[in-house]
Amino acid sequence: MRLSARLLAASALALSLAAPAFAQDAATIQRAETIRDAAMEQNIALDYVTQLTTRFGPRPAGSPSEQAAAAWAADYMRAHGFQNVRIEEFPLVGWERGEESAAIIGPRPQPLVVAALGHSPGTNGVIEAEVVRFTSLEDLNAAPAGSLAGKIAFVDAGQMIRMQDGAGYGPLTRIRSAGPGAAASKGAVAFIMRSVGSDEHRMPHTGTTRYIDGRVPLPGFALSAPDADQVSRLIEMGETVRLSLSSTAHTYETVSQNVVGEITGRTRPDEVIVLGSHMDSWDLGTGAIDDGAGGGITLAAAKAIAESGRRPARTIRVVLYGSEEVDQPNNTGNGGGAYLRGIGAAVDKHIIAGESDFGADRVFALGLPPGAQGSDFAKIAARVLYPIGVLPSQDPELHGGADIGPLAGAGVPVFGLNQDGTRYFDLHHTADDTLDKIDPAQMSQNVAAWAALVYLIADSDVDFRAMRPATAAAH
């Protein structure tokens, strides 16, 4: 965590003064159960993601499609009774894929299925060069200076393992992030890698890569798993493999926007619970699981609470962040950074934040901030969530994803409703991220978990900052 000195002092003070205080009485629990059960039966999550993905298709950050989808989503929020609905613009450097192609040109010609990595520069014509293969980023980093002059660097670190929590993703994204820079430093003319994904389809997974001195240093491409296998096998057969690569990808100045709407608190409207997800998607699919689903789940949860007959004490703020899929320095160009800058000192009144950005499959565990695990609040939440299959998680302190990460960095506690991501990285950042991949029954369970938990927080005075142990706060 990156807590400022001021916030550190404030949390220490809160800890010393306030015992955790909240009032989850029997009526509150019963209302949470009613909200939970009603959301299981009927909610707007699938309707939202169906309309969003069908009407607007792909929604790259800063594109006309993302902008139009944001305007539509604001209208959707208003039509469903949200208050203070607003669109908050911010500037960013956008990226457009253009035309791209790749082929093996030797020993014999055959086409390859690739996708340029996000924010890669174009090839400025066709690159034709020999491939040098590495099985790890470390091996690429260890290549002698100049040893890749005129060559294409290829990192194939093997297939991502399919796991419920997506644990295999992080280590492999380092290759995507750092690979182009590492290849450039050895003289390579382009960088290619096995897609970061757990599927075996001809579906390259795109994703953003790191800026160095204001730009991504080299054209970078992801090969689908079968294409990576093909190139690797040819090399293992002793062949010298030459590729052609072309891409007209380019960046441009544009704006993105956060779409914000609230269920305003009944008695303490300045106390805010943020439910985050993102509106932008990669350009290859229609962004159903990444992250139309998150918008649907959080909107549907908030609406289920609003429809329960009594607005909660605190404000529930749904933020459909713009431009999540961008990684530019100092949280510029993304919705999470723009939101944090926009709220200023009100960050102190942000009670907690949660982010739904891992598809639409079922929730299986609840992670609460440090100090809240094992608390009375946690016991009550566990009781309400247990009947739909959600158990307490033993996760260490949560920091959110790219959307609420800046809030977490500014001291806002974070909760996590852990959901089954077993198939998430089969689809993530591919053309296959489409509506049909959403299982409506699992999505409803997901909404029910969010609605019940958020209601319990919103209609109480539980103070997660106050519950945080001093060691965790200083951590």
Add this chain to the structure above:
Amino acid sequence: MRLSARLLAASALALSLAAPAFAQDAATIQRAETIRDAAMEQNIALDYVTQLTTRFGPRPAGSPSEQAAAAWAADYMRAHGFQNVRIEEFPLVGWERGEESAAIIGPRPQPLVVAALGHSPGTNGVIEAEVVRFTSLEDLNAAPAGSLAGKIAFVDAGQMIRMQDGAGYGPLTRIRSAGPGAAASKGAVAFIMRSVGSDEHRMPHTGTTRYIDGRVPLPGFALSAPDADQVSRLIEMGETVRLSLSSTAHTYETVSQNVVGEITGRTRPDEVIVLGSHMDSWDLGTGAIDDGAGGGITLAAAKAIAESGRRPARTIRVVLYGSEEVDQPNNTGNGGGAYLRGIGAAVDKHIIAGESDFGADRVFALGLPPGAQGSDFAKIAARVLYPIGVLPSQDPELHGGADIGPLAGAGVPVFGLNQDGTRYFDLHHTADDTLDKIDPAQMSQNVAAWAALVYLIADSDVDFRAMRPATAAAH
């Protein structure tokens, strides 16, 4: 069946004179079991398909890649001890995809993933037109004349059901075959359809379509299932959907070839058993399951028999047919027709033929020609195949696929080793038809079934024509 009068007379004569005669003594059965078990342990099927698909990639009929792969395969046969290895060329009209693209241009722009149907003409620029949707070929046929003037006809007859025997495929291919002609007859400017396939990936399934008066009458495209869903949903939302379509596909004069090699019979070499599969593939994938696998399975089965220490009495002929994926009038332009024309009167000495063209998953049933079902031969075959999970099938008379179909039409009996096709139509004719989709263990069982059965036929004097009932022969 299309039996000539001469063949009809010959079969009736054989039936009246000859009781089924063969000599599967205990030693023969034991040898079949030894061959079966050895093939389960080790065979060349996976090596063949690995090298074929890795070295040559896609092998469209008549392409340089198919031609080079054929030359390589002939060498492969020679290196593995096959005799009389030869390449038999024939002319055909080839087809090349070129560049293609499709997008929704209204109500809002978004890209679509499509594949031109095989032998479709190019669009000669970009077609922009409104979509008219039909949910069956019958509905398209019933549209009033001229009602589609300037429009794009779209047939979405729903998703193909996944079945072990691929039963859902046939009815839907009628749409692919007849759709462009039907659309043209109503004035349409292009034809699009939901892919014939059982998967839910962004993977359009290509496939050939019908020539009318020497050409496919209209540009035709398959939309992947999620893309078909997207267009259908927009229409169901009440939107007028306009598309842009472009394709530079074109035909050209070329040659393809059958690759033939034999395990020459020890005592009756003129009696021939044909094991068929095809060398060509669609251009999108590398043709691992369709039909590199079939070549691997049949080559490996013949080699397993040859290695058993005693060549069988009859000749086992492996034919890697060229240009199977082509549907031109009168069996011209495909390897099956060329093979039949090449053998002339020797067709009468073709004992039986089998075709492996349904992937590489496990064999679960054996279908024998009419009259042979329930025979002593069938009982012996069942005994040898039962331990690897193959049961007798109750299929009616078999006619083979496109490769051996012409032989069947000329009176050659056909056997079928039915294999699990549950996932075949997830991959069939898509970019996803790649080596990783082959399960080596299932492929070995498949080879073992072929090797054991073919050995039993080849080292016997079983006469399937003689066993055929008169009614079936006249059928």
